[in-house]
Every structure is written in structure tokens, then in C-alpha cells.
Amino acid sequence: MSWSPTTSHWGAFRARTTASGELEIAPHPLDRQPSPLLGNVAGSVRHPTRVRRPxxxxxxxxxxxxxxxxxxxxxxxxxxxxxxxxxxxxxxxxxxxxxxxxxxxxxxxxxxxxxxxxxxxxxxxxxxxxxxxxxxxxxTYSHGTSAVLLPHLVGDAGTLLYRADTWGTIAANTDLVVAFGGLPLKNVSVTPGGNTEHPTATALGTIGESGVELAVVSPLADDVPKTPRARWYPIVPASDVALMLGLAHTLLTENRHDATFLDRYCTGFDTVAGYLLGADGTVKDAEWAAVRCGISAAEIRALARRMAEGRTLVTVSWSLQRTRHGEQPVWAGLLLAAMLGQIGLPGGGFGHGYGSIGDVGDDGPLLPLPTLPQGHNPVRTxxxxxxxxxxxxxxxxxxxxxxxxxxxxxxxxxxxxxxxxxxxxxxxxxxxxxxxxxxxxxxxxxxxxxxxxxxxxxxxxxxxxxxxxxxxxxxxxxxxxxxxxxxxxxxxxxxxxxxxxxxxxxxxxxxxxxxxxxxxxxxxxxxxxxxxxxxxxxxxxxxxxxxxxxxxxLPTAAEQPTPFAAFRADPVRRPLHTPSGRIELFSSTVAGFGYPDCPGHPVWLEPESDVEHPLWLIANQPRTRLHGQGDVGATSQAAKVRGREPIELHPGDAAERGIADGDVVRVFNGRGACLAGARLNDGVRRGVAVLATGAWFDPLDDPAQPGGSLCVHGNPNVLTEDVPTSRLAQGCSGQHARVQVERYDATPPPVRILRPPL
CATH class of the missing domain: 3.40.50.740 (Rossmann fold)
Known part of the structure; x- marks a missing residue:
């Protein structure tokens, strides 16, 4: 049988059936970095869990x-x-x-x-x-918080979400990328509608060769690209804003900020500067930040100085806005970039979503695509x-x-x-x-x-x-x-x-x-x-x-300067679509809403504390499937541990709990509980557990469990809290949860979700 073309959210590929009826899959010939998610296709499409009749x-x-x-x-x-x-x-x-x-x-x-x-x-x-x-x-669940916040700050969310500087521009112009939330390679094989060639994976794998330094801020070493000029800053989860404010305080007090840029292109910096210097009674210096984020004061000051020495891109992953008070890391990241004065310069300024999805930083053509008209919805709710x-x-x-x-x-x-x-x-x-x-x-x-x-x-x-x-x-x-x-x-x-x-x-x-x-x-x-x-x-x-x-x-086109470049060139004739026409580091509009969980400028809001559940759970995107798609496929199933979704633990945290690699463990808090398979990884910060999303929810009703059921398959969303980021955006806050983990010594219940309920 001949190969037939098709595509997917994880990339274009070829497919055919053999004489015996088996499905074969091959990557697109141009794809130098095909997604491992292609390995799920053949086993999923004819899986017993297919719905066969109404x-x-x-x-x-x-x-x-x-x-x-x-x-x-x-x-x-x-x-x-x-x-x-x-x-x-x-x-x-x-x-x-x-x-x-x-x-x-x-x-x-x-x-x-x-x-x-x-x-x-x-x-x-x-x-x-x-x-x-x-x-x-x-x-969206992916970046809904930012989509609401950014128009208040820069007039438009799409510019940052979809028209970011390309990796080529960064390689040619940037000295340092400071990546809050990391640059995980596992995420960049996925793009809505797919990518034929997956250039971002190649760019992330080779960017260090261009001389660009990477400062990667994440609790997980896997979020750091394997390049010789990358440095890992293993931060405490939910503390990125504290680190950002400590960096900003250093730039301000050492006079390393660009006062001219702040005066000409921004509004509200005086208010933010007062907050950094302790107008609320607390100075946000490097020592204050170090206590909260787990990065030493000396490292914070050194990083701030390095950021001010050359062309620096500050980028914030989508994952950080998918947390309680998720507006704050985006706003604080923009503040840092504005203080450096490089917004609108090639390869400098502020980015949002690099490493979060495959097309952020891509240089493919920006052309309209065929779409089915949806018509008009007269219902306003x-x-x-x-x-x-x-x-x-x-x-x-x-x-x-x-x-x-x-x-x-x-x-x-x-x-x-x-x-x-x-x-x-x-x-x-x-x-x-x-x-x-x-x-x-x-x-x-x-x-x-x-x-x-x-x-x-x-x-x-x-x-x-x-x-x-x-x-x-x-x-x-x-x-x-x-x-x-x-x-x-x-x-x-x-x-x-x-x-x-x-x-x-x-x-x-x-x-x-x-x-x-x-x-x-x-x-x-x-x-x-x-x-x-x-x-x-x-x-x-x-x-x-x-x-x-x-x-x-598709036809290529010359790369167009971003709207920020036009704004930088002439902020009077090309203002931003904000009330001031400038970057709003303090927003009187947001302040006027009166939301205590999202004031008018970036602030530190204490994360939850939970002595009974001391581990920070990171519910990140899986490397073996797209969300839950393909969980029954070969790539996803090969990563399971005794049929359960793997949970990564630092060996020290595991030893304290008597957990060995390969053990089935119970992960729990006051909302729910699930079973998972332990994998020990010293690239996970102490006090952190990692359980990716997407294992098909398989609840076993049990009144003795928090919430009344036990997910026997390892879905972390039995543990995450259903609360909004804030009253401003009402976004998803499911990236983090506080949990406890213990070895599960009973005979684990079978995983039933892989069989149809008929």
C-alpha cells in the first residue's frame, strides 16, 4: 500500500496499512525532529476503548x-x-x-x-x-490568564503570544535568555494544527552554539536545554515573582535600570519602585527574595548584573500563569524587561511562551488558514x-x-x-x-x-x-x-x-x-x-x-518587525492600545477593579502553606502524549510504572518515605488521592513531586479517600484545586498543588479505564 499524507497537532506524517491490515506510521520526510507522540497513533486508532456504536x-x-x-x-x-x-x-x-x-x-x-x-x-x-x-x-486553559491581563498592560495579547521574536533573531542578537518556567523540549513538538518540520526542537537543541547564554529558572532540571551555556536555577515552586522582584530591586538600587526607557515608554514605574523599596513596609531586596525562592542573594544579584550587561530576553512560560495569582509572574516579568529598556529591540525585551508550545519563536509564514464559519451566537452568557x-x-x-x-x-x-x-x-x-x-x-x-x-x-x-x-x-x-x-x-x-x-x-x-x-x-x-x-x-x-x-x-515572507519595534521607534505616532498609550507597569484600570487578589501592579502574594501536605506537586504537560490524547498508545503506555502514571521524586524525599524506584505510591491531599508509580530523579528539586497531566481518570469510589474516590491510574487533577487565578482573569490554576506521598502497600486495584464500559 502507498503512503497517505496527513497531519496532527504533533506534526505531519505518512500512514498506510500493510497487506495484513496493520497501520504503519512514518514522519514527514522534511521533519528532522519528529515527535515521539507519533508512536501513539498506530495503537490508539483501533484500541478496544474505541466507541463503536451510539x-x-x-x-x-x-x-x-x-x-x-x-x-x-x-x-x-x-x-x-x-x-x-x-x-x-x-x-x-x-x-x-x-x-x-x-x-x-x-x-x-x-x-x-x-x-x-x-x-x-x-x-x-x-x-x-x-x-x-x-x-x-x-x-483557554493554556494561557487564559495572560489573554485577559496583557491587553491592560501592552494593549494586545496576541503580539506576545503569537508574534514573538524568532529563534533565529534570538540567536543573532541575544546575549542572555532568562527563562522563568524553563524551556522544556518535550512541549515544542505540539502546535495547534501541527508543524511539518518542527524547527523549534532543532533551535532549542543548538541555540547554545550561537553563544547565547541561558538562565533557566525551574524546579526541574529537565526544563533546561542540553546546551553548554545553560545554567539551572532550581527555584522553589510558586516563588518566581519573589525572584523577579529581588532582581528588579537589585537593578533599581544599583542604578542598572534604564530610566530613560521607563520614562518614555512606560507609565507607573514610580509606584512599582516604591513597592520594591518597601512602601508597604517590606523591602523586596535579594535577601528577602532568597528566603522565598531558594536562590541565594548572591546569585540573585549576580544574575541581575548579568542581565544588565547585554541584550537580554526575559521570557515567562505559560505554566507560571496557570497557577494561583498567575497574573503576577507575567506582570513582574514584563517589569523586569522594561527596567532593562530593551523591549522592541531584536532579541531583547519580553517573551511569553517560549518552550510552552512549538510555534512560539517559529519563523513559519503567518498566513490565514481555511476555516469553517461558525455563524453568530446571539446568546450573551x-x-x-x-x-x-x-x-x-x-x-x-x-x-x-x-x-x-x-x-x-x-x-x-x-x-x-x-x-x-x-x-x-x-x-x-x-x-x-x-x-x-x-x-x-x-x-x-x-x-x-x-x-x-x-x-x-x-x-x-x-x-x-x-x-x-x-x-x-x-x-x-x-x-x-x-x-x-x-x-x-x-x-x-x-x-x-x-x-x-x-x-x-x-x-x-x-x-x-x-x-x-x-x-x-x-x-x-x-x-x-x-x-x-x-x-x-x-x-x-x-x-x-x-x-x-x-x-x-506555503509562501514565505520577510520577517516583519513586531509592533513593539514600531512603538519603540515612535511611541507618539505608534502608541500601544492602552489607556496611556504606553506599557502600563501600574494599571489604574486594573487597580480600579478593586480585586485584592490582583492589584494594580505586580506584587508578591504568599502561596498556600500546608504542613500536612509538604510536597509541591507540579502537574505539568506530559512528554508521552498530547494532554490525554494517545494515553492508550504505545509511547504513553511504555512510560507507565506497573500500569500507573509515573510520579518523579527526588531520591532524598523518597528515602524519607521508604519509597523505592518502581513502587506504587498513594498521592493525596484534602481534595483527593491517586495511585502512581515512583520514579526517582535527582533533577527534581527537594520538596517537589512531578505528576504529568493526561492519565485517563479512573476513579474507584471509596468513602475513606479524600473526595470520596481514588484515581487508580494517576490523574493529578484529583489533587489540584478548582480555584481561579484571580477575580481578574478567572484562569486555570492547576499547575501546582500541595500533596503528601506514601508507599502503597496494599494490592493495587486494577486499571479499568483501558477497557470499554460495555
């Missing part, structure tokens, strides 16, 4: 819609597509008539596929908009995405968000497609209670994930290899023709076909489909995009030739 929770099927504590425990009954489609359409119609469209929550998080047409979020929202709208979510449990548990209650007051609507129907909240969300025992409240939960899923198991109606969705599409990432070098490689498993259908059938039952089929099949939509989207490119002077091939070739290299 299935209805027995209690819902027998008793009808209504709240139920049996979600996640009840058995499922398989039904025909005709029955499932009729049930979903009837329930959508009932909820609209009896409670209004605002009682429908359209929960889709957009990671379902790298394809532009079969982008599940667009598909679902298009249908719900045709039906009159839905309660939506805003922002929404939630910040990380407040889903609050939405379901607290109908009618008020919440603050970005200076305004809102109220949670009374959600009766949750329609979830293209996402897995039992991966993304925190305090999963609380989320289980929240999922018990709606009348009905509908889920599209290829696999029997925990989200599917907590639904009432589960509709089997195809994987990308079982359908056609167009694929490309934000800064990808190619548009990929995603050919169909496999027949669907069982009776699985693509999301478009599922939703078109529901739309037809509700009398809006023509409005949803516009009379097009899936293939006709793909051609339509491509040719419309091709026409728009032609207006820019780019000659893309007709669809037939593109599809036969399997890909088209």
Missing part, C-alpha cells in the same frame, strides 16, 4: 432527562444512529423551548483534530448558532473556560471577570465535542459532582474516556485517519491534504455527519450544511482560501492538484 446511559434511557449521581457509574446501552439522533434532537428542542438557548452549554475545546474542516469546536458551535445560540466559554464546575454547581450566582460582574446561567444541557474536561479541569471529584447536575450530557468521542463515561448520550466520532480534511498549524510551512487512510471503527461517524443529521431532524439541515457534503466543504474552503491568497499575490494550485500532491508549501 450508547445511552441506562438510567437516562429509562427515566429520561434529569440530574443524576449515577453518571460515571451507570451502564450504557447501545442503540441505533436513528434512535440516538432523534433523542439528541428532541432534547435540544425541549431545552430550547422550556429554558431558552442560554440553558445549553456548548463545551468544545478545539483540540479534537488538526483538520481545518473537521475542527470539532467550529462544527458544534455552528450547529448551536443555527439553533439560536448557546452559553459559551472564553479564553458565557464563562471563563476554567469555571465549568462553578457554572454547573452555582446557577444564578454572580462572578467577577475583567472588571465586570456576570451571573452563571442555569445549564440544563451540556453538549461536549472535541474536548475532555476530565483531563483539563481541576478537582475532579468536584467536577463529578458538577456533572451530576444537568438534565442531559451529550458527548462526541472516539474513545471511552472519563468524559464519555460521565455522559448520558455518547456518539462515536471518527479519528482524523478515518476522514478527509485540510491540515496546517499557525506557523506551519505546509498545508497538508489529510487523506483518509482507514475505514471508521464500528459505526463511528465524523462530527459533521453527526451534526448534520441532528440539524435535519430539527428542520435546519440546509442552513447547517448549505447543501454540501464533507468533501464539497473541503473543496469550497480550499478554493475560497486560494482566492484570498491570490489577492495577496500568492498562486496556490487548484484543489485537484493540491490533493494529488498531498501538500503545498
Amino acid at each position: 450508547a445511552i446511559r441506562r438510567g437516562w434511557l429509562e427515566r429520561g432527562p434529569g440530574p443524576s449521581e449515577h453518571r460515571g457509574a451507570d451502564e450504557f446501552v447501545e442503540v441505533s444512529w436513528e434512535t440516538a439522533t432523534e433523542l439528541v434532537a428532541a432534547e435540544l428542542d425541549r431545552v430550547r423551548r422550556e429554558h431558552g438557548n442560554g440553558a445549553i452549554f456548548g463545551g468544545s475545546y478545539g483540540w479534537g483534530s488538526a483538520g481545518r474542516f473537521h475542527h470539532t469546536q467550529s462544527q458544534l458551535h455552528r450547529l448551536l448558532n443555527v439553533l439560536g445560540g448557546y452559553t459559551a466559554s472564553r479564553d 458565557f464563562i471563563p473556560v476554567a469555571r465549568i464546575a462553578d457554572l454547573l454547581l452555582r446557577p444564578g450566582e454572580r462572578y467577577d471577570y475583567n472588571g465586570a460582574t456576570h451571573h452563571y446561567p442555569d445549564i440544563r444541557l451540556v453538549y461536549w465535542a472535541g474536548g475532555n474536561p476530565f483531563h483539563h479541569h481541576q478537582d475532579l471529584n468536584r467536577l463529578r459532582r458538577a456533572f451530576a447536575r444537568p438534565d442531559t450530557i451529550v458527548v462526541h468521542e472516539p474513545h471511552w474516556t472519563a468524559t464519555a463515561r460521565h455522559a448520558d448520550i455518547v456518539l462515536p466520532a471518527t479519528t482524523p485517519l478515518e476522514r478527509e480534511d485540510l491540515g496546517s498549524g499557525r506557523r506551519d510551512t505546509h498545508l497538508i491534504a489529510m487523506h483518509r487512510v482507514l475505514d471508521p471503527v464500528g459505526e463511528a461517524r465524523d462530527d459533521y455527519t453527526i451534526l448534520a443529521g441532528i440539524a435535519q431532524r430539527l428542520g435546519v439541515g440546509e442552513r447547517f450544511t448549505e447543501g454540501r457534503t464533507a468533501r464539497e466543504w473541503i473543496v469550497h474552503l480550499y478554493e475560497g482560501w486560494r482566492g484570498r491568497l491570490a489577492e495577496r499575490g500568492h498562486d496556490a494550485p487548484p484543489f485537484g492538484r493540491f490533493w494529488a500532491d498531498g501538500e503545498w508549501r
Whole structure:
């Protein structure tokens, strides 16, 4: 069989079936650093956990819609597509008539596929908009805090999140990169829509050869690139802001700050300087910082002096804003960069997200991509995405968000497609209670994930290899023709076909489909995009030739200066979109909101203290899968320890607890508990444990456990707290938790999530 082209969020690849029916995977020929996540593909697509037929929770099927504590425990009954489609359409119609469209929550998080047409979020929202709208979510778990904060500080979040200086610019101009949160290589193989060539992995692996020094601030040695000029600063978790303020104090008191830049391009530095010098009664000097962050005062002063000696880029990972008070490290990092006076200079200033995802620092073309129109949502109610449990548990209650007051609507129907909240969300025992409240939960899923198991109606969705599409990432070098490689498993259908059938039952089929099949939509989207490119002077091939070739290299363009460069050149004629037109180190707007958990300038807010649970748990992104995707694949399964997700511990912390490498351990706090497999690693700071996200949630109900259940598979979100970063952004704070770890001496319960619940 010949190779077929396709792509994924972890990169473009080739696929084919052998004469015996086995699936073979090969990286794209141009990819010098293919993602190890490709190893999950072959084993996942035909795994026993695939949903093969529409299935209805027995209690819902027998008793009808209504709240139920049996979600996640009840058995499922398989039904025909005709029955499932009729049930979903009837329930959508009932909820609209009896409670209004605002009682429908359209929960889709957009990671379902790298394809532009079969982008599940667009598909679902298009249908719900045709039906009159839905309660939506805003922002992201990844960088939702920054997306709210940065417009107040620099007028625009997208410039920092998506138009950062490239690695080439850094290599050519930068003397020192100070990376708060690290530059972990494991993260850069993933990009929404995929990357064909993965240049960031190569850049991170070789940047030291250009002479750039790296000061990497992280509790984990694995977050430090293996380059000869990289130095590790093993910081105490949740103390980055203290270190930043100690550095800023040194720059100020040693007169190493750029007063001219601060006066011309910034506002509010006088207020921040007073805070650094102790206007609140506490001087934020290097000794003060050292007590909190675990880096010595001498090292702090030396680093500050080195930062002031040459071209320095201060970068903050997305992980640091995914914590309690996550606004503060972003704001304090911007303060440091402003004090150095290099914002707007090539390779200097402030960056956000380097090492967090594959396209930050990439030099691929910034071109619009084909997208499916979602239509207009007339319903105005929404939630910040990380407040889903609050939405379901607290109908009618008020919440603050970005200076305004809102109220949670009374959600009766949750329609979830293209996402897995039992991966993304925190305090999963609380989320289980929240999922018990709606009348009905509908889920599209290829696999029997925990989200599917907590639904009432589960509709089997195809994987990308079982359908056609167009694929490309934000800064990808190619548009990929995603050919169909496999027949669907069982009776699985693509999301478009599922939703078109529901739309037809509700009398809006023509409005949803516009009379097009899936293939006709793909051609339509491509040719419309091709026409728009032609207006820019780019000659893309007709669809037939593109599809036969399997890909088209996107046109390159000269690198454009960032908006900060234009602002630096002429801050009067090219001001930022802030109230002052300048960088707001103190924001009177934010201060005016009156949020004690997010004042008007960067501040140190003490993290939680917990004597009973002394270890800092870091729930970081996994190296063996994308979120929870691929957890049943070979790469992810090979990393398990006795079938559980590995937890990394410093050998000293393990010895104190009588834990040996390979032991099954119980990780717990007041919210929940899980089992994991111990891995000892002296590259983890003492007092820190690392349990990556994404192990499929597998709860064993047990009243003796905190929260009432034990995740036997090792999902850290049974331990993380479901609280917002602050009242400003209401972002996700799931990066950290306080825990205790003990050896589990009983016979470990079996992992059941790898078997279907039928």
C-alpha cells in the first residue's frame, strides 16, 4: 500500500496499512525532529476503548432527562444512529423551548483534530448558532490568564503570544535568555494544527552554539536545554515573582535600570519602585527574595548584573500563569524587561511562551488558514473556560471577570465535542459532582474516556485517519491534504455527519450544511482560501492538484518587525492600545477593579502553606502524549510504572518515605488521592513531586479517600484545586498543588479505564 499524507497537532506524517491490515506510521520526510507522540497513533486508532456504536446511559434511557449521581457509574446501552439522533434532537428542542438557548452549554475545546474542516469546536458551535445560540466559554486553559491581563498592560495579547521574536533573531542578537518556567523540549513538538518540520526542537537543541547564554529558572532540571551555556536555577515552586522582584530591586538600587526607557515608554514605574523599596513596609531586596525562592542573594544579584550587561530576553512560560495569582509572574516579568529598556529591540525585551508550545519563536509564514464559519451566537452568557464546575454547581450566582460582574446561567444541557474536561479541569471529584447536575450530557468521542463515561448520550466520532480534511498549524510551512487512510471503527461517524443529521431532524439541515457534503466543504474552503491568497499575490494550485500532491508549501515572507519595534521607534505616532498609550507597569484600570487578589501592579502574594501536605506537586504537560490524547498508545503506555502514571521524586524525599524506584505510591491531599508509580530523579528539586497531566481518570469510589474516590491510574487533577487565578482573569490554576506521598502497600486495584464500559 502507498503512503497517505496527513497531519496532527504533533506534526505531519505518512500512514498506510500493510497487506495484513496493520497501520504503519512514518514522519514527514522534511521533519528532522519528529515527535515521539507519533508512536501513539498506530495503537490508539483501533484500541478496544474505541466507541463503536451510539450508547445511552441506562438510567437516562429509562427515566429520561434529569440530574443524576449515577453518571460515571451507570451502564450504557447501545442503540441505533436513528434512535440516538432523534433523542439528541428532541432534547435540544425541549431545552430550547422550556429554558431558552442560554440553558445549553456548548463545551468544545478545539483540540479534537488538526483538520481545518473537521475542527470539532467550529462544527458544534455552528450547529448551536443555527439553533439560536448557546452559553459559551472564553479564553483557554493554556494561557487564559495572560489573554485577559496583557491587553491592560501592552494593549494586545496576541503580539506576545503569537508574534514573538524568532529563534533565529534570538540567536543573532541575544546575549542572555532568562527563562522563568524553563524551556522544556518535550512541549515544542505540539502546535495547534501541527508543524511539518518542527524547527523549534532543532533551535532549542543548538541555540547554545550561537553563544547565547541561558538562565533557566525551574524546579526541574529537565526544563533546561542540553546546551553548554545553560545554567539551572532550581527555584522553589510558586516563588518566581519573589525572584523577579529581588532582581528588579537589585537593578533599581544599583542604578542598572534604564530610566530613560521607563520614562518614555512606560507609565507607573514610580509606584512599582516604591513597592520594591518597601512602601508597604517590606523591602523586596535579594535577601528577602532568597528566603522565598531558594536562590541565594548572591546569585540573585549576580544574575541581575548579568542581565544588565547585554541584550537580554526575559521570557515567562505559560505554566507560571496557570497557577494561583498567575497574573503576577507575567506582570513582574514584563517589569523586569522594561527596567532593562530593551523591549522592541531584536532579541531583547519580553517573551511569553517560549518552550510552552512549538510555534512560539517559529519563523513559519503567518498566513490565514481555511476555516469553517461558525455563524453568530446571539446568546450573551458565557464563562471563563476554567469555571465549568462553578457554572454547573452555582446557577444564578454572580462572578467577577475583567472588571465586570456576570451571573452563571442555569445549564440544563451540556453538549461536549472535541474536548475532555476530565483531563483539563481541576478537582475532579468536584467536577463529578458538577456533572451530576444537568438534565442531559451529550458527548462526541472516539474513545471511552472519563468524559464519555460521565455522559448520558455518547456518539462515536471518527479519528482524523478515518476522514478527509485540510491540515496546517499557525506557523506551519505546509498545508497538508489529510487523506483518509482507514475505514471508521464500528459505526463511528465524523462530527459533521453527526451534526448534520441532528440539524435535519430539527428542520435546519440546509442552513447547517448549505447543501454540501464533507468533501464539497473541503473543496469550497480550499478554493475560497486560494482566492484570498491570490489577492495577496500568492498562486496556490487548484484543489485537484493540491490533493494529488498531498501538500503545498506555503509562501514565505520577510520577517516583519513586531509592533513593539514600531512603538519603540515612535511611541507618539505608534502608541500601544492602552489607556496611556504606553506599557502600563501600574494599571489604574486594573487597580480600579478593586480585586485584592490582583492589584494594580505586580506584587508578591504568599502561596498556600500546608504542613500536612509538604510536597509541591507540579502537574505539568506530559512528554508521552498530547494532554490525554494517545494515553492508550504505545509511547504513553511504555512510560507507565506497573500500569500507573509515573510520579518523579527526588531520591532524598523518597528515602524519607521508604519509597523505592518502581513502587506504587498513594498521592493525596484534602481534595483527593491517586495511585502512581515512583520514579526517582535527582533533577527534581527537594520538596517537589512531578505528576504529568493526561492519565485517563479512573476513579474507584471509596468513602475513606479524600473526595470520596481514588484515581487508580494517576490523574493529578484529583489533587489540584478548582480555584481561579484571580477575580481578574478567572484562569486555570492547576499547575501546582500541595500533596503528601506514601508507599502503597496494599494490592493495587486494577486499571479499568483501558477497557470499554460495555
